[in-house]
Amino acid sequence: MSSEQIIIFDTTLRDGEQSPGCSMNTKEKLEVARALVDLNVDVIEAGFPIASPGDFEAVQMIAERFSDRSTICALARSREDDIAKAKAALANAEKRRIHVFLATSAIHREHKLKMDKQQIIERAISSVADAKEFCDDVEFSPEDAARTELDFLCEVVEKTIAAGATTVNIPDTVGYATPNHYFKVISYLKDNVSNIDKAIISTHCHNDLGLAVANSLSAIEAGARQVECTINGLGERAGNAALEEVVMALRTRADFYNVHTNIKTERLFPTSQLVSSITGMKVQRNKAIVGRNAFAHEAGIHQHGVLQERTTYEIMRAEDVGYAGENLVLGKHSGRHAFRDRVKELGFELDDQTFQKTFDDFIALADKKKEIYDSDIIALIDNRMTDAPVRWKLISFHTSAGSAAVPTATLELQCEDQPVLCDAATGDGPIDAVFRALERIIEITARLEDFQVRSVSEGKDALGEVRVTINVLGRPYLGKGVSTDIIEAATAAYLQALNKADADRQAGVVSAAEKLTAKVP
Ligand SMILES: CC(=O)SCCNC(=O)CCNC(=O)[C@H](O)C(C)(C)COP(=O)(O)OP(=O)(O)OC[C@H]1O[C@@H](n2cnc3c(N)ncnc32)[C@H](O)[C@@H]1OP(=O)(O)O
Ligand SMILES: CC(C)C(=O)C(=O)O
Ligand SMILES: [Mg+2]
Numbered sequence: 001m002s003s004e005q006i007i008i009f010d011t012t013l014r015d016g017e018q019s020p021g022c023s024m025n026t027k028e029k030l031e032v033a034r035a036l037v038d039l040n041v042d043v044i045e046a047g048f049p050i051a052s053p054g055d056f057e058a059v060q061m062i063a064e065r066f067s068d069r070s071t072i073c074a075l076a077r078s079r080e081d082d083i084a085k086a087k088a089a090l091a092n093a094e095k096r097r098i099h100v101f102l103a104t105s106a107i108h109r110e111h112k113l114k115m116d117k118q119q120i121i122e123r124a125i126s127s128v129a130d131a132k133e134f135c136d137d138v139e140f141s142p143e144d145a146a147r148t149e150l151d152f153l154c155e156v157v158e159k160t161i162a163a164g165a166t167t168v169n170i171p172d173t174v175g176y177a178t179p180n181h182y183f184k185v186i187s188y189l190k191d192n193v194s195n196i197d198k199a200i201i202s203t204h205c206h207n208d209l210g211l212a213v214a215n216s217l218s219a220i221e222a223g224a225r226q227v228e229c230t231i232n233g234l235g236e237r238a239g240n241a242a243l244e245e246v247v248m249a250l251r252t253r254a255d256f257y258n259v260h261t262n263i264k265t266e267r268l269f270p271t272s273q274l275v276s277s278i279t280g281m282k283v284q285r286n287k288a289i290v291g292r293n294a295f296a297h298e299a300g301i302h303q304h305g306v307l308q309e310r311t312t313y314e315i316m317r318a319e320d321v322g323y324a325g326e327n328l329v330l331g332k333h334s335g336r337h338a339f340r341d342r343v344k345e346l347g348f349e350l351d352d353q354t355f356q357k358t359f360d361d362f363i364a365l366a367d368k369k370k371e372i373y374d375s376d377i378i379a380l381i382d383n384r385m386t387d388a389p390v391r392w393k394l395i396s397f398h399t400s401a402g403s404a405a406v407p408t409a410t411l412e413l414q415c416e417d418q419p420v421l422c423d424a425a426t427g428d429g430p431i432d433a434v435f436r437a438l439e440r441i442i443e444i445t446a447r448l449e450d451f452q453v454r455s456v457s458e459g460k461d462a463l464g465e466v467r468v469t470i471n472v473l474g475r476p477y478l479g480k481g482v483s484t485d486i487i488e489a490a491t492a493a494y495l496q497a498l499n500k501a502d503a504d505r506q507a508g509v510v511s512a513a514e515k516l517t518a519k520v521p
Helices: 027-041 053-066 080-089 106-113 116-132 148-165 179-192 210-220 245-250 265-279 300-308 336-345 353-368 374-385 430-441 488-506 510-518
Strands: 009-012 042-048 071-077 096-103 138-143 167-172 202-206 226-229 393-401 405-415 422-426 447-455 465-474 476-485
Touching: 009 202, 027 042, 027 053, 027 265, 042 053, 042 393, 053 071, 053 080, 053 210, 071 080, 071 265, 080 116, 096 106, 096 167, 106 116, 116 138, 116 148, 116 405, 138 430, 148 167, 148 179, 148 202, 167 179, 167 226, 179 210, 202 210, 202 336, 210 226, 226 245, 245 265, 245 422, 300 336, 300 353, 300 476, 336 353, 353 488, 374 476, 393 430, 405 430, 422 430, 422 447, 447 488, 476 488, 488 510
Parallel strands: 009 042, 009 226, 042 071, 071 096, 096 138, 138 167, 167 202, 202 226
Antiparallel strands: 393 405, 405 422, 447 465, 465 476
């Protein structure tokens, strides 16, 4: 059985713009329209021309620029003046559609429109006929269809199709439907509207119960062939069905739905980003398809699986939706396989011992830091790759400082298997106090010649790298340390430099140097 096409009708610029705080100016709407055309949506609902001169202008300009590629649609109430404005806005459009709507549910009839069923039918028919005089492509929406009596809904749909509607949209205006209920509504229309084959059945689902996408898919199962949706699920209240979710569900489960869309899926992520930046509506990280976490694996077991075979934990490929970011995110839940993979990608070949030490450093860092960047990993590797002697190890350090306190450092160090030594010192600041305490325990007096500190990665919790150069009896020694705590990084750097001086002392090198530079303090 060959796969049928689902028409993707994007209403980001109309219903999407109805999201509080999401108004766009004409220039912004043109940018979004361009992105939608590049995404290859079939129909763009560009606005509601009667609503404001700005909406009118936007529909007109979008129609002039893009109607050769996508059908441009304008919304109108079932009123002559609305339809006249829609016609005027679309006057120069190549592919154009007028979308007329009128509520049909008892609640809307009685309380909002104050019209009875007969008046609704007559108004709907005359409006569709009015729009039809201008263009062949006319869509009719019985607003609040999901809460409309089924027999009355069938009557409205049948009569508007007879009047010329080529698409009948069945809106779940208030997000009241559930998947099985909505399936039954569409099936009922298919079974009870005599001319239903003369029009395309469309869905327009709102997300008040978080079911907009599920309901849209259910309608497709029942025979709907157009889906109205928005980028990032923008729209009135909780929004509309998210275009990217509907499209990727149909593509990923083509085995089940046996339908396809014309969407260039690799444009989904960039389009989502564009709409987010223009509207200021951030995409939540765990949002399906276009959230930053949508293709990210942090858990070691998942990362191990994905490294062996991507499909163990991925049902879609990030590149198919245009996401180019990293999908194996290193963090506290990552394991050795993913870490080794990244180390290799960064171009390092570590022996087992260095790898294990670096991995331990990485896990310790991941406990402190939300995100681990490649630059963090490089700094950790670099730190472990130095062949510096490590006779003295830092067991613990404690500093206290403040405007009214004398900066003090208390340190515990261990030299090989000897008992742990503890000492304290004061200084000009906490780092100076640490340096003095280190010198006291190791019994080496050094002169600090250079001290540099820089941030290795991004964010407030970034790794800091400290590099020091000390002079011991005329010989320079370099030390480097990295940590999210700059005092800890400075301690590690100074200790590394002192360990080098200590190694020379052990080897008798310092005493030789001492003779040569006897005057150096
Ligand atoms: C479900 C949806 O998303 S529908 C689209 C909703 N979008 C918008 O409303 C966005 C833009 N809206 C607007 O700018 C304004 O509401 C306008 C310009 C459309 C109308 O403004 P106003 O003339 O001031 O009317 P207001 O919005 O206060 O009331 C709506 C009127 O439209 C009528 N109406 C509502 N829907 C329809 C309809 N489908 N067909 C005919 N009349 C309708 C109401 O009965 C009410 O009529 P009344 O003024 O005779 O009492
Ligand atoms: C205008 C109509 C289709 C609408 O947005 C709705 O009913 O939600
Ligand atoms: Mg809507």
